[in-house]
Amino acid sequence: MPTPYLGTDDAFEQLRESLPSCAALGIGKIGVQTPRLDLLDRLQSLGFRVPVVLAPGAICHEGVQTGDGTVVLDGAVVVIGSRLGRACIVNTNATVDHDCVLGDDVHIAPGATLSGGVEVGDHCMIGTGANLIQMVRICADCMIGAGATVVSDISMPGIYVGTPARRIA
Numbered sequence: 001m002p003t004p005y006l007g008t009d010d011a012f013e014q015l016r017e018s019l020p021s022c023a024a025l026g027i028g029k030i031g032v033q034t035p036r037l038d039l040l041d042r043l044q045s046l047g048f049r050v051p052v053v054l055a056p057g058a059i060c061h062e063g064v065q066t067g068d069g070t071v072v073l074d075g076a077v078v079v080i081g082s083r084l085g086r087a088c089i090v091n092t093n094a095t096v097d098h099d100c101v102l103g104d105d106v107h108i109a110p111g112a113t114l115s116g117g118v119e120v121g122d123h124c125m126i127g128t129g130a131n132l133i134q135m136v137r138i139c140a141d142c143m144i145g146a147g148a149t150v151v152s153d154i155s156m157p158g159i160y161v162g163t164p165a166r167r168i169a
């Protein structure tokens with residue numbers, strides 16, 4: 001069945017009156033600053049519920065805490081003791097191992113691996129196939145490039161690539 005086009009963001013107020021009060025965040029995130037969190041705030045301030053979306057092929061252990069608007073996609077695994085913030089994406093085949101903590105608006109791109117006890121700050125993007133060893137902490141507003149390996153804490157916002165990851169901007 002084709003999905004009807006409902007309009008632009010300007011239609012939110014009207015839609016809130018005419019539709020059930022549930023919405024999903026469908027936009028992606030390929031940078032650090034993206035509109036996902038602002039959009040979530042706006043939808044919630046209008047009274048929409050923005051639930052967590054777990055794809056049928058995602059594995060999210062019991063007790064994992066997940067913020068509103070977060071999506072966990074097929075093949076992704078989120079292990080016991082982890083906490084995910086609001087408006088996060090755990091993309092296809094990514095792994096968030098035990099006791100990790102993600103801030104808000106964090107994207108773990110396809111195939112990336114967070115080992116146990118990793119902390120990732122707000123707005124970070126962990127690129128495709130990146131690996132973070134156990135217990136590392138990454139501050140807010142970092143882009144970790146595709147395939148990078150993070151082996152120590154990162155405390156300065158920026159773009160990091162390579163093995164071991166180094167700051168390039």
Ligand SMILES: CC(=O)SCCNC(=O)CCNC(=O)[C@H](O)C(C)(C)COP(=O)(O)OP(=O)(O)OC[C@H]1O[C@@H](n2cnc3c(N)ncnc32)[C@H](O)[C@@H]1OP(=O)(O)O
Pocket residue numbers: 030091109110126127128143144145146147148159160161162168169
């Ligand atoms: C479902 C989905 O599609 S989700 C989307 C998933 N997407 C991703 O994971 C993309 C992640 N993004 C990247 O890896 C990007 O290459 C970035 C953000 C790290 C860098 O992008 P930019 O800032 O545009 O940097 P730019 O492309 O100009 O490269 C700068 C230098 O870093 C190098 N570089 C860029 N990315 C990487 C990388 N991932 N690993 C190693 N080196 C890299 C470039 O070769 C270049 O080197 P040079 O100066 O010696 O020529």
